Amino acid sequence: MISTSSFVLAGGHVVDPKNNIDKKCDVLVKDGVIIEISENISAEASVEIINISGKYVFPGLIDLQVHLREPGREDKETIESGLKSALCGGITSVVSMPNTTPVTDSQSAVEFQISRAKKLNLGNLYPSGAITKGQKGKEISEMWEMKNSGIVAITDDGVDVQNEGILEKAMEYAKTHDLVLMSHCQNEALSGGGVLHEGDISTKLALPGISPQAEDLAVYKNLVLAEKTGCKLHLLHNSTKESVKLIKEFKARGVNISAETCPQYLTLTDAICDNYNTQGKMYPPIRSQDHQDALIEGLKENTISVISTDHAPHLAFEKEKPFVESVWGSVGVECSFALCYTRLVKTGELSLSDLLAKMTFQPADVISIKRGDLSVGSVADIAVFDLEKEWEIKVDEMQTKGGNCVFEGMKVFGKPTHVFVAGDEKLSTIK
Numbered sequence: 001m002i003s004t005s006s007f008v009l010a011g012g013h014v015v016d017p018k019n020n021i022d023k024k025c026d027v028l029v030k031d032g033v034i035i036e037i038s039e040n041i042s043a044e045a046s047v048e049i050i051n052i053s054g055k056y057v058f059p060g061l062i063d064l065q066v067h068l069r070e071p072g073r074e075d076k077e078t079i080e081s082g083l084k085s086a087l088c089g090g091i092t093s094v095v096s097m098p099n100t101t102p103v104t105d106s107q108s109a110v111e112f113q114i115s116r117a118k119k120l121n122l123g124n125l126y127p128s129g130a131i132t133k134g135q136k137g138k139e140i141s142e143m144w145e146m147k148n149s150g151i152v153a154i155t156d157d158g159v160d161v162q163n164e165g166i167l168e169k170a171m172e173y174a175k176t177h178d179l180v181l182m183s184h185c186q187n188e189a190l191s192g193g194g195v196l197h198e199g200d201i202s203t204k205l206a207l208p209g210i211s212p213q214a215e216d217l218a219v220y221k222n223l224v225l226a227e228k229t230g231c232k233l234h235l236l237h238n239s240t241k242e243s244v245k246l247i248k249e250f251k252a253r254g255v256n257i258s259a260e261t262c263p264q265y266l267t268l269t270d271a272i273c274d275n276y277n278t279q280g281k282m283y284p285p286i287r288s289q290d291h292q293d294a295l296i297e298g299l300k301e302n303t304i305s306v307i308s309t310d311h312a313p314h315l316a317f318e319k320e321k322p323f324v325e326s327v328w329g330s331v332g333v334e335c336s337f338a339l340c341y342t343r344l345v346k347t348g349e350l351s352l353s354d355l356l357a358k359m360t361f362q363p364a365d366v367i368s369i370k371r372g373d374l375s376v377g378s379v380a381d382i383a384v385f386d387l388e389k390e391w392e393i394k395v396d397e398m399q400t401k402g403g404n405c406v407f408e409g410m411k412v413f414g415k416p417t418h419v420f421v422a423g424d425e426k427l428s429t430i431k
């Protein structure tokens with residue numbers, strides 16, 4: 001175990017998109033801070049040399065959308081198991097979603113999460129708070145108090161604020177308090193009752209579908225109100241081609257917005273739901289190939305500037321139900337980089353640096369944190385990856401308590417060998 005927070009990572013290939021670094025060089029860390037990045041650093045004897053030749057050095061990855069389930073459903077995930085799982089995927093910072101039990105809509109709920117994470121001393125936890133009390137869409141929550149306690153964003157993720165008047169008011173408050181509002185775009189009047197993408201597969205299985213328009217309309221509503229209010233808006237887990245078009249248009253108009261998608265929408269299509277495979281049940285649903293193609297185009301032109309996971313752990317048996325009754329979502333933090341690297345970089349769709357931008361400094365910018373790059377003087381959150389390592393995704397081998405994984409059995413490339421948080425190596429303490 002590497003216990004010192006002063007060391008040289010020697011012989012690796014450093015990719016730091018924010019600073020345009022993509023070359024073989026060494027990294028010197030002292031007391032948890034990045035001191036120097038250059039070729040052949042000759043450190044004094046007191047500093048440990050960690051030889052990582054053949055490996056890649058990235059800023060610790062950042063995931064803007066993780067369901068940690070604590071408090072309330074510690075049988076599905078805890079802050080501890082979720083942060084450990086994230087570290088195993090090279091993720092050093094996560095934003096926790098507020099749909100806990102009770103909902104994270106108060107100062108005390110935020111303080112609970114922060115103190116728990118502090119005690120655990122694993123990765124960085126940045127809580128989000130609910131937009132509305134109880135995520136019920138009616139009364140705006142105590143944003144200012146929660147911001148003072150440490151939230152980095154507000155969201156009712158899991159649902160969208162259906163009442164436009166309340167959403168507009170929430171955006172005005174969010175702007176006043178300088179908080180980013182993150183929307184799960186879904187028009188419930190259109191999506192209500194649906195369980196998978198509306199298309200050939202839903203027709204074949206005779207299951208109620210969720211049309212792309214259920215997302216498109218909600219995206220448009222959110223964009224229009226963000227333009228009016230000037231609120232900083234982040235659109236969570238986009239899944240449709242029209243969303244990409246709308247986001248592009250509003251970005252071009254100078255509206256203060258960002259958008260993300262997730263590995264499930266980039267690596268799978270609704271064919272995964274065939275034979276009533278409930279692992280493929282996702283909210284928003286995994287869509288058809290034409291939507292996936294548009295999302296990848298959106299990533300290429302940076303219309304979609306963030307990749308997050310929507311890591312949603314559930315108990316295995318909760319997926320072993322008829323499709324309509326089965327739970328939504330999949331775990332994802334432990335394999336998100338490997339999936340995207342395999343699907344997007346190894347195929348030549350994106351450069352490694354462009355992929356990393358969407359998993360490091362660009363998400364950091366959304367929530368305005370000083371993370372996601374390897375600038376001299378910054379906190380040494382670092383992930384070292386072996387990109388040649390091929391492995392098979394198996395939920396049983398993960399740190400998450402969740403038993404639901406839509407990626408089960410997929411073969412991917414890229415696994416972290418060392419993960420540092422403020423200069424402390426965490427991976428060797430987990431496994």
Ligand SMILES: [Zn+2]
Binds near residue numbers: 158
């Ligand atoms: Zn969501």
